[in-house]
Amino acid sequence: MSFQNPVFIPGPTNMPEVLRKSISMPTLDHRSPLFGEILHPALAGVKKILKSESAEIFVFPSTGTGGWETALTNTLSKGDKVLVARNGMFSHRWIDMCNRHGLDVQVVEAAWGAGIPTDEYAEILIADKGHEIKAVLATHNETATGVKSDIAAVRAAMDGANHPAMLFVDGVSSIASMDFRMDEWGVDVAIAGSQKGFMLPAGLAIIGFSPKACAAIETADLPRTFFDIRDMRAGYANNAYPYTPAVGLLNGLKLATEMLLDEGLENVFARHHRIASGIRAAIEAWGLKLCAQSPELYSDSVSAIVTPEGFNATDIVTHAADKYGVAFGVGLGEVAGKVFRIGHLGSLTDVMALSGIATAEMCMVDLGLDVKLGSGVAAAQDYYRNNAVTNTRTMAW
Ligand SMILES: *Cc1c(COP(=O)(O)O)cnc(C)c1O
Numbered sequence: 001m002s003f004q005n006p007v008f009i010p011g012p013t014n015m016p017e018v019l020r021k022s023i024s025m026p027t028l029d030h031r032s033p034l035f036g037e038i039l040h041p042a043l044a045g046v047k048k049i050l051k052s053e054s055a056e057i058f059v060f061p062s063t064g065t066g067g068w069e070t071a072l073t074n075t076l077s078k079g080d081k082v083l084v085a086r087n088g089m090f091s092h093r094w095i096d097m098c099n100r101h102g103l104d105v106q107v108v109e110a111a112w113g114a115g116i117p118t119d120e121y122a123e124i125l126i127a128d129k130g131h132e133i134k135a136v137l138a139t140h141n142e143t144a145t146g147v148k149s150d151i152a153a154v155r156a157a158m159d160g161a162n163h164p165a166m167l168f169v170d171g172v173s174s175i176a177s178m179d180f181r182m183d184e185w186g187v188d189v190a191i192a193g194s195q196k197g198f199m200l201p202a203g204l205a206i207i208g209f210s211p212k213a214c215a216a217i218e219t220a221d222l223p224r225t226f227f228d229i230r231d232m233r234a235g236y237a238n239n240a241y242p243y244t245p246a247v248g249l250l251n252g253l254k255l256a257t258e259m260l261l262d263e264g265l266e267n268v269f270a271r272h273h274r275i276a277s278g279i280r281a282a283i284e285a286w287g288l289k290l291c292a293q294s295p296e297l298y299s300d301s302v303s304a305i306v307t308p309e310g311f312n313a314t315d316i317v318t319h320a321a322d323k324y325g326v327a328f329g330v331g332l333g334e335v336a337g338k339v340f341r342i343g344h345l346g347s348l349t350d351v352m353a354l355s356g357i358a359t360a361e362m363c364m365v366d367l368g369l370d371v372k373l374g375s376g377v378a379a380a381q382d383y384y385r386n387n388a389v390t391n392t393r394t395m396a397w
Contacts, residue, residue, distance in 0.1 A: 008342045011345070018259075039236065054210060056209045061205075074216070076222055077220055085109075087145065118150065119157075122161060134165055135167070140175075141174035151167075172191060178299070196301070276344055290304060305340055
């Protein structure tokens with residue numbers, strides 16, 4: 001691996017220098033107004049990125065997985081029923097967590113490459129006349145398969161059934177890189193992590209709770225201590241945490257939100273879409289297919305690329321690291337060995353993306369795949385030439 005090359009794993013993502021430096025701080029009193037000057041703007045920035053007026057934001061020293069646990073334990077009781085689709089490794093792991101917490105988990109199985117089957121969700125919700133389902137779980141962007149699901153459609157299925165369940169959305173690999181609308185989609189808990197769209201190291205679980213989700217804590221009886229949002233809320237009111245906060249990371253989060261909002265969220269999403277489209281043009285030129293079954297499912301933050309039958313896709317990832325010092329993502333779970341992934345979220349430019357495409361191409365040719373050197377690069381160059389945007393705000397950082 002070379003520190004000079006960008007990484008193309010779907011998190012942790014490349015860190016802009018200004019963010020990397022912002023994390024490195026002298027020690028300060030984490031129960032002082034000075035800490036409040038870091039904490040409160042960071043929380044306010046996250047709220048804007050979630051596109052929410054009413055959410056309460058909580059940031060735990062943790063990762064996305066801790067965000068899942070925060071959502072479940074603050075709102076649900078042992079034996080509560082939850083509805084969730086399994087269409088990749090991340091939804092699979094969230095389901096596992098629900099089981100371990102003793103929830104009654106209704107799993108809708110879907111192909112790895114398919115989106116959340118919202119029609120099935122609708123049928124199940126309509127049939128649940130007694131409103132036993134307390135929460136509907138949705139993985140917005142399945143990082144394992146490069147599939148983006150339609151959260152507005154999940155909300156529509158819930159509303160169509162007049163169902164009062166809460167909606168929890170894992171947005172770990174979508175928030176801050178793809179369009180996310182907490183209020184408009186009626187999301188009750190939104191979950192992100194610091195190391196993907198926020199361009200920071202791992203270490204923070206970033207979570208939004210709707211007023212309805214906040215109220216649910218009064219009856220929820222799942223055990224919680226570290227992740228209790230009431231303790232966190234009480235801490236925030238005193239410019240503090242219930243324990244020692246990760247001050248440097250929070251300073252990074254404050255700056256990351258400023259950078260994203262300064263570039264403009266819609267510009268951030270457009271940049272991710274443009275970079276992803278160039279990569280997809282390359283994949284098509286290679287004669288390969290995405291794991292995502294249809295274009296409306298294509299993720300703008302990660303592409304999982306299916307390699308020909310009989311070829312071990314993981315070899316590409318190993319070879320890229322060994323020979324060229326570049327990191328791609330391996331296939332996980334059911335698609336292990338069948339796909340390799342190009343992560344294209346966070347701090348990335350068209351030019352950086354071209355280097356990843358060129359490297360993947362060299363690896364595939366080295367390993368004997370029927371891919372023409374330069375084919376993907378040329379297709380992406382064409383796309384980027386014709387869709388270039390000079391975004392002065394991005395460059396300002
Ligand atoms: C990365 C990721 C997670 C897990 O986050 P950790 O920070 O590794 O705990 C959860 N869900 C999705 C969709 C992810 O991409």
